[in-house]
């Protein structure tokens with residue numbers, strides 16, 4: 081009855097065909113059916129530990145976790161039947177008995193998966209009258225706050241993220257049973273260049289953004305879509321503002337580019353915008369001293385100076401250097417301005433010394449393919465890149481691809497570890513790099 | 519470190535003993551084992567060139583069921599191992615023995631370690647595994663050390679290692695000790711632990727036969743299960759089956775504990791009446807009346823004494839009576855035992871031993887214990903009993919491993935059979951029975 085190689089499954093009375101190996105959770109998602117969950121995340125391995133996604137499956141004597149139950153042909157699943165609801169409600173009760181329910185002072189309030197699902201699956205009063213668990217807070221570095229670990233529901237998303245995406249295990253679980261808690265290694269902090277994603281992944285307010293902590297409620301902020309200026313990748317962002325002030329930056333999902341991740345650089349550098357020593361007013365140097373002026377005065381002064389040069393020496397005497405982190409649109413405007421002044425001298429390569437290969441280049445140098453396509457390459461040679469620092473999310477693409485069999489090779493001038501499984505690694509002195517390539 | 523081994527009463531194993539036949543507490547070495555006919559089964563296999571499939575068929579015929587707790591048919595389990603697998607396959611022996619009341623594997627390993635080694639070599643040969651581990655509970659260090667010695671003996675004699683008995687089959691067996699966590703007895707947690715990870719159960723499927731140790735096909739069997747295998751090979755599956763009852767082949771070692779006159783291990787034919795087993799253990803201590811029995815280790819349902827006195831000790835009979843044979847740990851409680859106190863003790867164990875991975879067990883075991891503890895300490899509330907049952911229902915069958923069920927089952931069965939004692943405790947804030955109850959009555963007066 082199914083297409084060859086496909087399985088047919090019925091979820092809540094609606095049929096869908098899925099390939100072998102699909103889990104019930106994904107099959108339900110394809111039908112637009114939401115199954116409540118905490119530990120499941122499509123980019124992470126399956127842990128099946130929260131048990132929130134229990135559903136009723138035909139002929140199964142017990143409710144089964146949708147996230148970890150593979151679809152079989154002809155399977156019938158009910159995600160909201162009495163049996164399923166009973167199991168889900170039971171799990172929700174367990175999750176809440178030791179949860180502090182401090183939502184009014186919790187940074188996660190308003191964007192908390194536990195809070196949201198408790199509305200649908202929880203009771204208004206608790207049957208639990210025993211003492212509640214308290215878990216000590218931890219200092220795991222300046223970015224990710226682990227200040228209220230009592231809120232943790234032990235879903236292990238943060239741990240799996242470290243192991244599987246960031247490529248380095250920096251958080252783990254110690255203790256058993258009720259004493260289980262998430263910790264960093266003794267005396268260590270979380271230093272991955274992707275660490276901020278743990279904040280997004282944490283379904284409750286256990287891991288929060290330290291810079292953002294207690295500064296605003298999510299529903300007070302407005303959202304603007306944006307693109308990261310920090311590397312060539314162009315990660316998609318949501319910039320959240322209160323009035324004119326940028327309060328925080330979140331990922332905007334784009335499977336082609338940053339997937340659902342963001343590097344810490346992209347996520348936390350907004351703090352520079354609010355830094356007290358930031359240049360916020362135009363200034364003019366007069367008699368050796370800088371003087372704050374308004375924009376009108378500054379622009380008039382600029383025009384005056386440009387005009388003086390071009391009248392005396394011609395437009396070609398003007399050169400324009402643009403920051404390489406500028407967007408395409410900004411760079412376009414800069415060159416337009418320069419040409420308007422009669423100059424063709426525009427460049428953004430502020431740190432390049434040797435331009436002898438210019439003649440061989442046609443057009444702008446670029447990756448040559450979509451970011452998402454690099455995962456389908458069979459073999460890769462990376463030359464001279466501190467990949468994790470230069471392109472944290474590109475490094476993750478290679479990390480995932482290498483796990484699926486891509487052969488990644490690295491020719492580098494330093495023993496920098498990209499946390500990618502490498503097929504070969506060559507280390508040469510900087511002066512020998514070209515020779516090694518030849 | 520070599521700890522002294524406790525004194526030993528060979529009689530306790532009973533007249534029908536097969537695994538422990540001829541064992542006197544001192545004769546554990548290879549030469550003794552050979553003198554008892556040890557390693558003859560292995561020699562027979564190689565001399566008669568018995569094929570692996572024929573061995574598995576024989577074990578199936580014997581109706582040997584797993585002695586670790588679930589009673590799963592061993593031959594069937596062995597047949598799940600992929601026959602033509604190109605990579606490494608493993609057999610693992612589960613000697614973690616953490617279930618309260620169970621102390622038989624410890625004695626098998628201590629007094630007759632070679633029978634386990636021989637059983638494992640045969641199992642490995644039948645399933646085509648070339649590497650094996652025996653995972654030994656971490657709190658019986660002397661047993662672990664002795665097993666290492668026994669391994670060295672077996673290797674030196676050519677029963678283990680490369681080209682066993684000069685033939686084509688090689689099998690490397692290693693001892694591995696845990697650190698005493700109950701959860702490491704759950705087979706997938708045990709595998710994680712051998713791999714050097716935290717002992718936490720894996721979600722199944724996939725089962726160990728397809729994804730086991732280091733992701734390779736693996737069969738995990740209990741110590742006593744492996745120990746039964748040499749006898750089956752020597753005497754045939756049919757003879758083993760005849761020792762017991764249909765579908766319940768062989769003998770079984772029961773760990774008798776609690777209020778019996780002579781606690782200890784007794785190896786009897788499956789199907790032996792409980793009354794006869796109790797008699798072997800010297801009857802009730804102090805001649806007191808039997809009140810309750812947990813017939814299969816602390817995670818199995820408790821049954822009233824009078825039900826047990828009419829029940830036979832085999833998987834199917836005990837199941838019919840409303841409990842399970844489990845690991846064969848028989849905990850006997852007499853009329854002076856307060857059932858609330860007993861349950862409190864058990865609930866504390868499961869609360870303490872939950873691995874904390876999945877929500878219902880991590881949160882629920884603490885909730886159960888705290889409620890029972892409140893009742894026991896005179897702070898119970900009327901609604902507690904219903905809450906206990908409903909919390910148990912919310913744990914059972916919803917967890918990654920069976921520890922969740924193991925925590926829920928005692929609670930439900932104790933309340934089912936002894937509800938009035940719990941109600942009495944809640945209402946009167948003291949025990950209904952026993953010396954504690956009496957002592958408190960006196961103190962209150």
Ligand SMILES: Cc1cc2nc3c(=O)[nH]c(=O)nc-3n(C[C@H](O)[C@H](O)[C@H](O)COP(=O)(O)O)c2cc1C
Nearest residue numbers: 584585586612614615616703704705739740743920
């Ligand atoms: C929480 C838990 C603890 C267990 N502890 C043990 C144990 O100590 N020894 C054991 O043999 N089996 C134990 N088991 C059962 C094992 O998972 C497994 O079923 C058994 O070792 C299989 O061997 P068998 O087929 O020979 O019985 C435990 C199971 C659970 C869920």
Ligand code: SF4
Nearest residue numbers: 873875876879917919
């Ligand atoms: S049932 Fe308990 S012991 Fe088993 S995996 Fe879940 S938390 Fe761990």
Ligand code: FES
Nearest residue numbers: 117128130131147
């Ligand atoms: S989402 Fe399935 S168990 Fe957590």
